[in-house]
Amino acid sequence: MDDNDQAGAATLGFDHYVFVLKRQWRILVVATVLGAIASAGYLLLAPQTVTATTTLNLNVITTEPFSAQRAASGLLDDATETAIARSHVVATRASELLDGEATPGEIRAASTVATSSGAAVVTVDYDAPTAAAAVKGADAVASAYLSFRSDQAQERIGVMVTNLNERIDALNTTLGEVNQQLVSADPSSAAYAQATTQRQQIITELDGLLTQRNGLQSVDTTGGIVLSAAEDNELGYAPGRTVTLLTGLAGGLVLGIIAAFIWNPLDRRLRNAAEISRSLRAPVFATVDAKREDVPAKGAAADSLRVTRERLLVDIYLGTTVLVIDATHSDETSPTAVNLAVVTAQVGHDVQLIVPAGTEEFREHLGTALELDDAEEGRAVSSSIPTLRVFTASDSGDERQGDLLLTEQTHAAIADAGDETLTFVVLPSSAHPASILAGLRVAQSVVVVAREHDTTTTEIRWLKEEADAIETPLLGAVAERGLRRAQRTERGIAWPFVARSERTNAARANARTAIESPATAEAKA
Structure with missing residues (x-):
C-alpha cells in the first residue's frame, strides 16, 4: 500500500468515527448529562x-x-x-x-x-x-x-x-x-x-x-x-466541586462515545439523506416532503422529482427497465415511486408503469389520480398524461406462477415494451426476496425510494449486495422526509395521498365510472 492509499484509509476511518458520533449525538448528550448528574449526586451524598x-x-x-x-x-x-x-x-x-x-x-x-x-x-x-x-x-x-x-x-x-x-x-x-x-x-x-x-x-x-x-x-x-x-x-x-464535575462530564462523554459505537450497528434506521447516501454508496438525487403526497407531484416535490428525472436520464436509456424499490415501509406504494414514472412521462417519453403489489383500493386511487381510461389487456392509458400507461397483470397471486409479483403477464409486458419506452417496475422492499431478485434480473438499473427514520441499513445493504452481484447498477435514491406518528394515524390505511374520507369516496366513484363499459353505464343511466 502506497502513501496515498494509507492516507485515504486513515481519512476514511476518521470520517467513519465522525459519522458515528454525529449520528449518535443524542447518546453522547444523554451520557454526558448523566455523568454530570452522577458527579453532582456524588458531591451531595459523599462526605465533604x-x-x-x-x-x-x-x-x-x-x-x-x-x-x-x-x-x-x-x-x-x-x-x-x-x-x-x-x-x-x-x-x-x-x-x-x-x-x-x-x-x-x-x-x-x-x-x-x-x-x-x-x-x-x-x-x-x-x-x-x-x-x-x-x-x-x-x-x-x-x-x-x-x-x-x-x-x-x-x-x-x-x-x-x-x-x-x-x-x-x-x-x-x-x-x-x-x-x-x-x-x-x-x-x-x-x-x-x-x-x-x-x-x-x-x-x-x-x-x-x-x-x-x-x-x-x-x-x-x-x-x-x-x-x-x-x-x-x-x-x-x-471532593473538589470543579474537578468532580469535570470528571463526571468527561467520564460520561467517554462512556457515551463507547455506547455510540456499540449502539450504532444496532441502530439500523436511516435518519437523513446523508445516511441514506452513505449506506447506499450512491447519490440521493432529491429529498421530498412526504406530507405533500400528490399524484402527479405538485410544488416543491414536483421540482425535486424533475431534478431526479434529469439525473436519471443521463444514466438510463430508452427501451430499458428501471426497478424502483419502495423502501418507505408505507401501507401502500409510495406516491414518490409512482411519480418517478409520471414526471418522466410528462417530459414526453413513452413510459410504462408496473406496480405488481397493491390492494384494489390502491388501484382505484391510482386510476383516479392519473385519470386512467379503460384497461385493454391490462394496459390503461392516462388521459392527463398521454405518454403514460399503467400495466396491471390479472394473473397475480397464482401459485403456479414462477413469481407471485413478477408474473408471466408482467414479464411479457416488460418484454413487449418498445425500444422507445421506459418501463418503471415498482416493488416494495417488504416483498419476497425472490421477487426483488427477479426484478433485479429483468431491470437494467435500480432506483431506491427511501424514507427518513423508516428505511433500514439492513435492507439497503442487502439490496446493494444483490445488485452488485448481478452487475445491475444502483443509480441512486430519492429520500422522503418521514411522517410523524400522529399524521400516520390520521391517514389510516388509505393510500397516503388521499388524506380525507371525502376525497377517498370521490376517488372510488370516479374509478368505478372509469372502468365500466359504455353499455353498463348506459343501463345504469
Missing part, C-alpha cells in the same frame, strides 16, 4: 472534607543565631521536625487547645505536615467536616507544635544552666579556700606559688562558665512564628 492550612516559620534555637559560618536553616532537620509536629505529645496539646473536641488520635489522623527550605518553613494541613473546624484544628496543631518546641528548648536550657550553676558554686567554694591559703602562705614559698596558679586556673574556668551561662540565659526559646494563619489561606474541599 475541608482542608485548612497554617504556615509556620521555625526559629533555630542556638546561642549564635546570626553566625555566618552556617545558615540557620542548616541546623534544622526535615524528618525530625515532621516527626515532632505529628507526635502524640503535640496532638495531646492540640486536643487540649480544642477543649477536647477531637482526640489526639483523631488529630494525628486529620493533620498532615510538610517542610520546605530546609525545614525552616512548615505547612500544617488539617482535615475536618466543616470549614470552621478545619481552621480551628490547623491553628491548634500549629500552636501546639510551636509551644512544644519552645518548652523543650527552655527545659534543655534550664538543665544546662542548673549544671553550670552547680559547677560555678563549687569553683567559688574552691576559690575561697585558695584565697585563704594565699593569705596565710609565705609569698616566697612554693605553697604560695602553687596557690596562686590554682587561683588563676579557677578564675579562668569561672569566666568560661559564666560566659556559657550568660549565653544560655540569653537564648531565644520561641519555637517560631505563624506566617499565615488558617483563616488567611484558601480552604481546600474534597
Whole structure:
C-alpha cells in the first residue's frame, strides 16, 4: 500500500468515527448529562472534607543565631521536625487547645505536615467536616507544635544552666579556700606559688562558665512564628466541586462515545439523506416532503422529482427497465415511486408503469389520480398524461406462477415494451426476496425510494449486495422526509395521498365510472 492509499484509509476511518458520533449525538448528550448528574449526586451524598492550612516559620534555637559560618536553616532537620509536629505529645496539646473536641488520635489522623527550605518553613494541613473546624484544628496543631518546641528548648536550657550553676558554686567554694591559703602562705614559698596558679586556673574556668551561662540565659526559646494563619489561606474541599464535575462530564462523554459505537450497528434506521447516501454508496438525487403526497407531484416535490428525472436520464436509456424499490415501509406504494414514472412521462417519453403489489383500493386511487381510461389487456392509458400507461397483470397471486409479483403477464409486458419506452417496475422492499431478485434480473438499473427514520441499513445493504452481484447498477435514491406518528394515524390505511374520507369516496366513484363499459353505464343511466 502506497502513501496515498494509507492516507485515504486513515481519512476514511476518521470520517467513519465522525459519522458515528454525529449520528449518535443524542447518546453522547444523554451520557454526558448523566455523568454530570452522577458527579453532582456524588458531591451531595459523599462526605465533604475541608482542608485548612497554617504556615509556620521555625526559629533555630542556638546561642549564635546570626553566625555566618552556617545558615540557620542548616541546623534544622526535615524528618525530625515532621516527626515532632505529628507526635502524640503535640496532638495531646492540640486536643487540649480544642477543649477536647477531637482526640489526639483523631488529630494525628486529620493533620498532615510538610517542610520546605530546609525545614525552616512548615505547612500544617488539617482535615475536618466543616470549614470552621478545619481552621480551628490547623491553628491548634500549629500552636501546639510551636509551644512544644519552645518548652523543650527552655527545659534543655534550664538543665544546662542548673549544671553550670552547680559547677560555678563549687569553683567559688574552691576559690575561697585558695584565697585563704594565699593569705596565710609565705609569698616566697612554693605553697604560695602553687596557690596562686590554682587561683588563676579557677578564675579562668569561672569566666568560661559564666560566659556559657550568660549565653544560655540569653537564648531565644520561641519555637517560631505563624506566617499565615488558617483563616488567611484558601480552604481546600474534597471532593473538589470543579474537578468532580469535570470528571463526571468527561467520564460520561467517554462512556457515551463507547455506547455510540456499540449502539450504532444496532441502530439500523436511516435518519437523513446523508445516511441514506452513505449506506447506499450512491447519490440521493432529491429529498421530498412526504406530507405533500400528490399524484402527479405538485410544488416543491414536483421540482425535486424533475431534478431526479434529469439525473436519471443521463444514466438510463430508452427501451430499458428501471426497478424502483419502495423502501418507505408505507401501507401502500409510495406516491414518490409512482411519480418517478409520471414526471418522466410528462417530459414526453413513452413510459410504462408496473406496480405488481397493491390492494384494489390502491388501484382505484391510482386510476383516479392519473385519470386512467379503460384497461385493454391490462394496459390503461392516462388521459392527463398521454405518454403514460399503467400495466396491471390479472394473473397475480397464482401459485403456479414462477413469481407471485413478477408474473408471466408482467414479464411479457416488460418484454413487449418498445425500444422507445421506459418501463418503471415498482416493488416494495417488504416483498419476497425472490421477487426483488427477479426484478433485479429483468431491470437494467435500480432506483431506491427511501424514507427518513423508516428505511433500514439492513435492507439497503442487502439490496446493494444483490445488485452488485448481478452487475445491475444502483443509480441512486430519492429520500422522503418521514411522517410523524400522529399524521400516520390520521391517514389510516388509505393510500397516503388521499388524506380525507371525502376525497377517498370521490376517488372510488370516479374509478368505478372509469372502468365500466359504455353499455353498463348506459343501463345504469
